[in-house]
Amino acid sequence: MADVARRAGVSTATVSRALTRPDQVNAKTRDMVRKIAQELGFRPNLIGRQLRTQAAHSLLILVQDLENPFYSELIKGAESVCRERQFSVMVGGTDGYEDVETLYAEQFLGGRVDGLILLTGHLPAGLSASLATQSPVVLVSEDNPELDLCAVLIDNPGWATRATAHLIAQGHRRIAHLCGPMTRIISPERREGYRRALATAGIAHDPQLEVPGDFSFESGREAVRQLLSLPEPPTAIFCANDESALGAIRAVQQAGLSVPGDISIIGFDDTKLAQFSDPPLTTVRQPRQQMGAAAADLVIGLIENGPAQRTRLLLDCQLIERGTVGPCPVPR
Amino acid sequence: MADVARRAGVSTATVSRALTRPDQVNAKTRDMVRKIAQELGFRPNLIGRQLRTQAAHSLLILVQDLENPFYSELIKGAESVCRERQFSVMVGGTDGYEDVETLYAEQFLGGRVDGLILLTGHLPAGLSASLATQSPVVLVSEDNPELDLCAVLIDNPGWATRATAHLIAQGHRRIAHLCGPMTRIISPERREGYRRALATAGIAHDPQLEVPGDFSFESGREAVRQLLSLPEPPTAIFCANDESALGAIRAVQQAGLSVPGDISIIGFDDTKLAQFSDPPLTTVRQPRQQMGAAAADLVIGLIENGPAQRTRLLLDCQLIERGTVGPCPVPR
DNA sequence: GATTCGAATGCAATCGATTGCAAGTTTCAA
DNA sequence: TTGAAACTTGCAATCGATTGCATTCGAATC
Structure with a gap:
């Protein structure tokens, strides 16, 4: 960034603004800075930005088993919403191991992600219930009545x-x-x-x-x-x-x-x-895609607007009749 | 961290060392600091750390289709290695969209992850070939002969x-x-x-x-x-x-x-x-698990030891005879 | 022509850790 | 007793962005 600033003959503050707050800088300066940034192939360091803004713009989805197709479609739903909202997604498969959960909890507590979507039905080891209830955390598919968390479920x-x-x-x-x-x-x-x-x-x-x-x-x-x-x-x-x-x-x-x-x-x-x-x-x-999408919407809402009242979404299912159910056979 | 330091009557430098370089601080101080950190529920901010150390200790796996069970097992293999090596994993499903690829490339270029495992057979839009060859990037399952990258493949x-x-x-x-x-x-x-x-x-x-x-x-x-x-x-x-x-x-x-x-x-x-x-x-x-594991090993190696010569791993498959192959029927 | 206002820009602090270097303290051998 | 070496610890710079506040400059108003 300093490079760009030097080359453009402005301060880093102006470079930053030219790239992220276009309306706050003179059109001519803005275009020049942007052109130079482009030429130099400048990419903002997301870590520097995140440290300053305290926002990772990213979610962590915790799953027991990544191989289970049930989950993958859910994840897809969540991903598509995140995409729209400019959030990135980290997916973690725990396989039910406590230490793996701890590792992921660390990611959250360490500020690497700012929200959590749990498909596991429980908090990861290492995250306390009291903290979780005040954080952007939602349960999906598997409820946990003891936890005072938002959830997206079916009946x-x-x-x-x-x-x-x-x-x-x-x-x-x-x-x-x-x-x-x-x-x-x-x-x-x-x-x-x-x-x-x-x-x-x-x-x-x-x-x-x-x-x-x-x-x-x-x-x-x-x-x-x-x-x-x-x-x-x-x-x-x-x-x-x-x-x-x-x-x-x-x-x-x-x-x-x-x-x-x-x-x-x-x-x-x-x-x-x-x-x-x-x-x-x-x-x-x-409605797996929807469930994932709803969950992502919920967490992002919590992130952007702060803790809210506990929301519980109950989505509708559907009976799909194919070929494995027929009338009861008459006894021989 | 400042809290812990104050409470322990030492500097933040000592707190940092007590937690990450145990041998560099006096046993008594170390234990005291650790106890206090524990009591206060202190979690190091990973972003601050990462900004300083310039290491995310994390990988990004790029996949076309998360729902495909072929990929999920590969991912599992990679995850297990990362787990051992204390790396975290971010999984991204691109569904083949260029703009999604760009988004993920940004994560890499922005330093959020320090290595890339590609199951897509091509570089994500936004990452230049010249940069990729000098970065910790490996291809898995799908080769791309035009790219001078490490790869884990089968014949x-x-x-x-x-x-x-x-x-x-x-x-x-x-x-x-x-x-x-x-x-x-x-x-x-x-x-x-x-x-x-x-x-x-x-x-x-x-x-x-x-x-x-x-x-x-x-x-x-x-x-x-x-x-x-x-x-x-x-x-x-x-x-x-x-x-x-x-x-x-x-x-x-x-x-x-x-x-x-x-x-x-x-x-x-x-x-x-x-x-x-x-x-x-x-x-x-x-050998999907193995392929994922080998890929993770490879990237982590590149991350830790810097760019190396192009490695290409060819893993062995196996013919599994079950019940769908029989002798050619005699013509009627 | 003086005054005010707003737009554009820069200065420097800040986010939260790590770490090179220096300073202070022990330990130990001569 | 005296250095020297080995430990401990703290100071302050650093990573790379963002942003509140001050400053500058030009335009508009009267």
């Missing part, structure tokens, strides 16, 4: 109920639920929705039909093997996510049965995977 | 040859190739490998069997529809990636034919998807 119990009710509407009464990992708050929430739907329809709750799982393809296969060995197997399964639903479909087909002829299956999330099964998966679509 | 033609040869070894002679998008350098490379295998086996090259595609599921389906309408359809298909291979499998099965009974299919990449098809996909596995 998990509600849509799980809706999914289960869809099966009931097709005449199914013996309906299983493949749960997600209970460490994640969405899993009990979806299970709750399942139970509620059964109760509303007056169907007795059979604990044998509630199978533990961990969202993986393999856990879907395993669950179905288990369910098929029951004296009275279910005619429909509500899976807590898409990937495990694909596993379930596979296992059913490998047992020589048909989907949805013998067993109907419904998933949750509507990731890209849903279109890869045969038949394509009926599932609940979460 | 695409070689492994495409190997995949095709695998089909030939099963007796197939009428083998199609579903190409990738020609805008990406890996696509012609893989096609080249396919052609080479045919030539080696003395099989005439039939242009009709080389179908254009774009790596998508849909393009796989479309390609197979087209191939099956040929007077003499192929008995095997080498697909340029896994996702399009899944599409191909689906189309074959929907035409009432069997994989691999009637048509054998082989993919490329071995993403998670490969396990989701029925039968599971035979494909070429790229």
Whole structure:
């Protein structure tokens, strides 16, 4: 910058203003400075600027698992908003390790980013709840009722109920639920929705039909093997996510049965995977792009206007009917 | 920091040293300072530090498409190395937009990150080739021969040859190739490998069997529809990636034919998807984690030791035999 | 022609750490 | 007892921008 100033015969103050506050300097000077800056290939040092302005203009998104396509689309949504608002994005995959979380918390506490979007459902180790509530931090997808934070969510119990009710509407009464990992708050929430739907329809709750799982393809296969060995197997399964639903479909087909002829299956999330099964998966679509975008809007708002009242956004889902749900087969 | 210094009755210089150069300060002072820093919840401002040391200790990974599982695993590999080496990672999805690339180039030029890992096969708009060659920048997965940069790659033609040869070894002679998008350098490379295998086996090259595609599921389906309408359809298909291979499998099965009974299919990449098809996909596995890790190692090396000679790492792949390749059916 | 006002510019402080150098203090051997 | 060497610590400059305040200059008003 000093170079540019010298070459242009002005002070660095004028150079700075010519580049960032065009209206504050004489048109002729401005153009000259800009031309020289251009020629010299001058790029402002963002660190110097940031130290002075105390604004990084950037967000950190924390994710458990980057590989999970569910998250990547969310991130995309957030990125597009950041792009518009001139924010840059840092994405961090924690894989659930505490020390990695600490590392990222450090980035935030150290002022490298000025806002946090958490897809993990909890604060990173190293960030205290009291500080977090006064900072630009929002939760997405996974709530944490104990934390007094802004959040962008869907109504998990509600849509799980809706999914289960869809099966009931097709005449199914013996309906299983493949749960997600209970460490994640969405899993009990979806299970709750399942139970509620059964109760509303007056169907007795059979604990044998509630199978533990961990969202993986393999856990879907395993669950179905288990369910098929029951004296009275279910005619429909509500899976807590898409990937495990694909596993379930596979296992059913490998047992020589048909989907949805013998067993109907419904998933949750509507990731890209849903279109890869045969038949394509009926599932609940979460508005992931929107969720990411809303979250980014929220954090940036907090950054620019300071702490606000706790906002909780509940976005709408949609039941996507494809080919894995059919009427309940008549007993042979 | 001034707070801590005051409270401890020492200068900020001593505080700084107590925290970052423990051996340079008296044990008693050090412990006292650290205790006080702890109590006050002091976090060093990374920006101040960075401005002084001129080191961000962080990398930027540039990707076209964050949603692509191929990339996410690569990123994971890079992240794990960065973690060990105490570097932080910023991930940017460009979606191919030039202005987004410029934005990220700015981050690099502005000193926010000190190294660049490019999964895009080209320099981001805004970064000149001459500057790039002297900077810590490496290409991964997609080469660019015109750029004099370090790179971590696989032998695409070689492994495409190997995949095709695998089909030939099963007796197939009428083998199609579903190409990738020609805008990406890996696509012609893989096609080249396919052609080479045919030539080696003395099989005439039939242009009709080389179908254009774009790596998508849909393009796989479309390609197979087209191939099956040929007077003499192929008995095997080498697909340029896994996702399009899944599409191909689906189309074959929907035409009432069997994989691999009637048509054998082989993919490329071995993403998670490969396990989701029925039968599971035979494909070429790229060591993605390793590639990411190697890339990170390389950039960090460049950062720490300054510009070095151009390094090009060629990592080994592996043919993963699952269930989609079988012997060539005898003509009816 | 004097006065006022506004626009354009520069000076110098500032953001929060790190670090070369100098000064002060111990330690230890001769 | 006296230096010399080894430790400790502090001073103040530094990284590269931004910005409040003062200054300068020209134009407009009366």
